[in-house]
Amino acid sequence: xxxxxxxxxxxxxxxxxxxxxxxxxxxxxxxxxxxxxxxxxxxxxxxxxxxxxxxxxxxxxxxxxxxxxxxxxxxxxxxxxxxxxxxxxxxxxxxxxxxxxxxxxxxxxxxxxxxxxxxxxxxxxxxxxxxxxxxxxxxxxxxxxxxxxxxxxxxxxxxxxxxxxxxxxxxxxxxxxxxxxxxxxxxxxxxxxxxxxxxxxxxxxxxxxxxxxxxxxxxxxxxxxxxxxxxxxxxxxxxxxxxxxxxxxxxxxxxxxxxxxxxxxxxxxxxxxxxxxxxxxxxxxxxxxxxxxxxx
Numbered sequence: 001x002x003x004x005x006x007x008x009x010x011x012x013x014x015x016x017x018x019x020x021x022x023x024x025x026x027x028x029x030x031x032x033x034x035x036x037x038x039x040x041x042x043x044x045x046x047x048x049x050x051x052x053x054x055x056x057x058x059x060x061x062x063x064x065x066x067x068x069x070x071x072x073x074x075x076x077x078x079x080x081x082x083x084x085x086x087x088x089x090x091x092x093x094x095x096x097x098x099x100x101x102x103x104x105x106x107x108x109x110x111x112x113x114x115x116x117x118x119x120x121x122x123x124x125x126x127x128x129x130x131x132x133x134x135x136x137x138x139x140x141x142x143x144x145x146x147x148x149x150x151x152x153x154x155x156x157x158x159x160x161x162x163x164x165x166x167x168x169x170x171x172x173x174x175x176x177x178x179x180x181x182x183x184x185x186x187x188x189x190x191x192x193x194x195x196x197x198x199x200x201x202x203x204x205x206x207x208x209x210x211x212x213x214x215x216x217x218x219x220x221x222x223x224x225x226x227x228x229x230x231x232x233x234x235x236x237x238x239x240x241x242x243x244x245x246x247x248x249x250x251x252x253x254x255x256x257x258x259x260x261x262x263x264x265x266x267x268x269x270x271x272x273x274x275x276x277x278x279x280x281x282x283x284x285x286x287x288x289x290x291x292x293x294x295x296x
Contacts, residue, residue, distance in 0.1 A: 018048035022055060023251045030248045039246045043237030045229045047088075054274050054282040055255055057244050060237045064229050069093055069100050071232030072196050075222055080192040083211065083219070084228075085181065085201035087114035092185050094192075106185045114200045117207075120156060120173055124166060128204070135171045135206020142172035152176065174206035178214055193217055198225035253277055262291035 043060035044053040045067035053061035064084075072079050073095070082093035090113055094102040121131040142164045145155045152173075159169055195217060201207055202225045211219045224231060256275045261268055269291045274282040283293035 018052060019055060019255050019257075022052050026248055026251050030251075040243040041237040041240050042244060042246060043233035045233040050272075050282070050284055051255075051257060051274060055250055055276075057246060058237075059240045059242070059244050060233055062233050062236060064091065065093055065100060065103050065105075067229040067232035067236075068198065069095060069232065070235055071228040071230070072198070073098060074231065074235055075224075075228075076194060076196050076220060079194050079196045079220075081189075081195045083181070083186075083195060083197045083202075084199040085113060085177070085197075085207070086199040087118075089113060090181055090185050090199070092181075092189055092191075094189055102189065104185050104187075104189065106181075116152070117173065117177065117201065117204065120153070123153065123156065124160075124170065126166075126170070131170055132204045132206055134167045135174045135204070136209060138165070138167040138171035140168050140171075141175045141210075142168045144169070144172040144176040171206055174204065175210045177201070177207055178210040182214060191215060194220055196220045196222070196225075198222065198228045200226045202226065262286060264290040267291070 041060070042053075042056045042058040043062065044050075044056065044058045045062050045064055046052075047064075049061050049063075052058070068082055068084055068091070072082050072093075077098070080095050082091075082095065084091045084093070089106055091105040092103060093100055117131065118128060121128050124131070126134065142159050144159065145151045156169060156173070159172070160166075164172075195211075195215060197208060197211060197219045198221070202221045208219055208221055222228070254277055256278070258273045258275065260271050260273060262271050265288060267287045269286050269288075271283055271285045271291055271293055273280055273293055280293060286292050
């Protein structure tokens with residue numbers, strides 16, 4: 001029997017219900033691999049990593065910074081700057097001699113993320129592939145105020161109404177995303193070559209072009225850049241020596257998450273409790289032992 005040593009699960013709030021998304025994913029994987037493989041280790045990363053790690057009995061549960069850095073260095077060993085823009089957030093990771101020395105994240109505003117570009121593409125009646133190609137056809141990007149999603153949408157409508165070409169508006173949106181990123185997430189960071197761009201937005205050729213213009217350097221985009229975090233955590237899972245007890249049967253199990261506020265001290269921590277068929281199996285969020293939930 002062939003052994004597959006890892007299962008990649010990179011969850012970023014897929015479909016607004018990561019638990020259900022993972023169940024769908026597992027059903028697809030089970031159909032694909034049949035009985036040829038045995039899954040002996042699991043790693044999770046992303047914003048729902050703890051929840052999905054509990055569901056899958058994951059051996060490795062790592063934050064996105066670590067996962068993206070390890071994944072990137074496995075492909076571009078001399079990488080020094082990682083630019084990542086996903087659907088909901090963005091981040092920058094600075095690397096020196098293969099070690100993460102600095103990073104920053106933006107999770108407070110959707111401006112400059114994939115969801116922002118997707119919503120503007122719909123407003124312009126373009127699919128995201130058309131959006132990408134059209135951006136590269138413009139040599140005169142329209143100036144768009146994109147520091148805030150609301151202002152950007154208002155400015156976009158105004159520019160369209162006064163006659164700006166669609167391709168110039170699209171190119172302007174790509175440029176605005178880059179400026180927003182560099183002035184916020186990348187502010188004060190020393191961006192050095194090689195620069196690697198990843199996340200879903202790295203598939204947008206218009207944004208890649210604007211990063212290269214602003215940084216005056218070649219920006220490397222890997223074909224698997226949108227799942228680089230999953231690749232990184234998979235590498236960590238593969239390094240684990242002990243096997244886990246993995247089963248596809250969780251697709252028929254009910255998982256429920258509840259948030260409770262602990263009142264046992266002044267911290268008033270929000271404790272996240274995960275129930276498996278109504279039995280508490282994991283909990284986190286407590287800052288002291290008084291808020292620790294008892295897990296069977």
